Amino acid sequence: MSVPKRIYMDNHATTPMDPRVLEAMLPYFREHFGNAASRNHAFGWEAETAVDQAREQIAEVIGGKAKEIIFLSGATESDNLAIKGVVEFYKDKGNHVITAATEHKAVLDTCKALERKKLATVTYLPVDQQGRVSADQVREAITDKTILISIMVANNEIGTIQPIAEIGKLAKEKGILFHTDATQGFGKLPLDVNELGVDLVSGTGHKIYGPKGCGFLWVRSKGPRVRLTAQMDGGGHERGMRSGTLNVPGIVGLGAAAQIAKAEMATESARVIALRDRLHRLITDELDEVYLNGHPTERLPGNLNLSFAYIEGESMLMGLNGSSHGDLPAIAVSSGSACTSATLEPSYVLKALGVGDELAHTSIRFGLGRFNTQEEVDYVAGRVVSEVKRLRELSPLYEMAKEGIDLKQYFAGVQH
Amino acid sequence: MAEYSPKVIDHYSNPRNVGSFGKDEDNVGTGIVGAPECGDVMKLQLKINDDGIVEDAKFKTFGCGSAIASSSYVTELVKGKSVAEVAQIKNSVIVEELSLPPVKIHCSVLAEDAIKAAVKDWQERHDAKTGAAAKPKDDTAAA
Numbered sequence A: 001m002s003v004p005k006r007i008y009m010d011n012h013a014t015t016p017m018d019p020r021v022l023e024a025m026l027p028y029f030r031e032h033f034g035n036a037a038s039r040n041h042a043f044g045w046e047a048e049t050a051v052d053q054a055r056e057q058i059a060e061v062i063g064g065k066a067k068e069i070i071f072l073s074g075a076t077e078s079d080n081l082a083i084k085g086v087v088e089f090y091k092d093k094g095n096h097v098i099t100a101a102t103e104h105k106a107v108l109d110t111c112k113a114l115e116r117k118k119l120a121t122v123t124y125l126p127v128d129q130q131g132r133v134s135a136d137q138v139r140e141a142i143t144d145k146t147i148l149i150s151i152m153v154a155n156n157e158i159g160t161i162q163p164i165a166e167i168g169k170l171a172k173e174k175g176i177l178f179h180t181d182a183t184q185g186f187g188k189l190p191l192d193v194n195e196l197g198v199d200l201v202s203g204t205g206h207k208i209y210g211p212k213g214c215g216f217l218w219v220r221s222k223g224p225r226v227r228l229t230a231q232m233d234g235g236g237h238e239r240g241m242r243s244g245t246l247n248v249p250g251i252v253g254l255g256a257a258a259q260i261a262k263a264e265m266a267t268e269s270a271r272v273i274a275l276r277d278r279l280h281r282l283i284t285d286e287l288d289e290v291y292l293n294g295h296p297t298e299r300l301p302g303n304l305n306l307s308f309a310y311i312e313g314e315s316m317l318m319g320l321n322g323s324s325h326g327d328l329p330a331i332a333v334s335s336g337s338a339c340t341s342a343t344l345e346p347s348y349v350l351k352a353l354g355v356g357d358e359l360a361h362t363s364i365r366f367g368l369g370r371f372n373t374q375e376e377v378d379y380v381a382g383r384v385v386s387e388v389k390r391l392r393e394l395s396p397l398y399e400m401a402k403e404g405i406d407l408k409q410y411f412a413g414v415q416h
Numbered sequence B: 001m002a003e004y005s006p007k008v009i010d011h012y013s014n015p016r017n018v019g020s021f022g023k024d025e026d027n028v029g030t031g032i033v034g035a036p037e038c039g040d041v042m043k044l045q046l047k048i049n050d051d052g053i054v055e056d057a058k059f060k061t062f063g064c065g066s067a068i069a070s071s072s073y074v075t076e077l078v079k080g081k082s083v084a085e086v087a088q089i090k091n092s093v094i095v096e097e098l099s100l101p102p103v104k105i106h107c108s109v110l111a112e113d114a115i116k117a118a119v120k121d122w123q124e125r126h127d128a129k130t131g132a133a134a135k136p137k138d139d140t141a142a143a
Ligand SMILES: Cc1ncc(COP(=O)(O)O)c(C=O)c1O
Pocket: A012, A013, A073, A074, A075, A076, A077, A104, A106, A152, A154, A155, A156, A181, A183, A184, A203, A204, A205, A213, A215
């Protein structure tokens, strides 16, 4: 085997579709194109049956009931519906929401929008150096106005897994609803809504080798029965919680992807962890001053987030992603450096961990997944090592550090 | 991150004049600008002869591809120019040569700052060396 032309190692951003998923979807573009809400003919019945099967497939992954699944356009919409829907519906009970500083923007910006409209007050819990919040922190933040806790299963940048079961136990004890954005963990980590004590779960197809533009919100129907105010008005689909003609091929794909993920979870995660650890080892065997961001063990199988001291992340990406170096294979990874973002601010997630800005600028996120091979890992490790060495030769900081200059002191007081 | 112009790619892949001059060479001016927290630090060194002409230049840069390209280009641009000419170089020249997009203009500004810092450093060393001799001349000029 030879190294492919392009290597995709950005599986937290999105994943390629599994061919089995695509196969499952195709008939629902062609012969079974019916509207799942058409009650009067076979076209509609076929679509509805397929949608119901997908509900089963997804519910099975998280230990919920099929009828508790609401289909929508993805995790962003799912987070919005969960948080806004609860805050609006339960406004007579209270208006306080607890979340964490490292949540995805789909959660954080939803919370900020509610604050702006004066519909909620929100506590953004700080995280520890590995990116975790604790149940004790949540406990201390609870007031008699708290109606919702929203903490993600696992972080999309650093892969840190949150102590969901402990927080869930606390939420039950206090009678507060608990939402979790499971986007990165769904289908990759064993999750059971009853063991975890969660009431709302958000997920999306395109992170589990399924289609983009299709996700779900699981809403507990009993103990307690969770109510939501719909954010989309219309034909009353999905038990009135989300109007709009269902994306049947997408839903079929999401269901198929969920089923495969569950069936292969144990073998796949062992394989991906081994690849991830191999990549880490091959890199750190050759390079000094490489730092792991996130949690050493409580971490998504495919996530490796490293800071390469003294070299800026975007310059590193440029050396890997095919923008330079002619015909070498292009490697797709991402960075938390400010220079890669429109705002010129380094990653808020790394900042929340207390990673200094100078190291946040040097971070690279490798996201390994189902279709990565050991050959790719070995190739990527080699390219990373040679690119880091090349760029360190170019780096005045590396030179100064090797001369024994204390960079913090040297640059103290510089305006920026 | 946008796509890069061919010239940025060229300078990034084959940077010109990477390195450092010896610390004690007193005809060298060194400028170190930027900060690690901002994601960009440039070190530019100019070797200037007795006639005030830039004979050689070297750089090292921590920063994005455009920052590396800006400083690499500058080392070519300054060679053979007088100190006075070099001090007049504006970042717009770099922006134009490398076709930098708006979000990367600050990388060229940093390169301009690096030139100014290097010239200032050389000037200070030069004045210290020739201090007594230079002073009366300046006074005459001012009078
Ligand atoms: C943790 C998390 N939440 C939400 C989202 C948004 O998902 P979607 O693209 O399906 O809206 C993502 C993906 O970027 C994510 O990683």
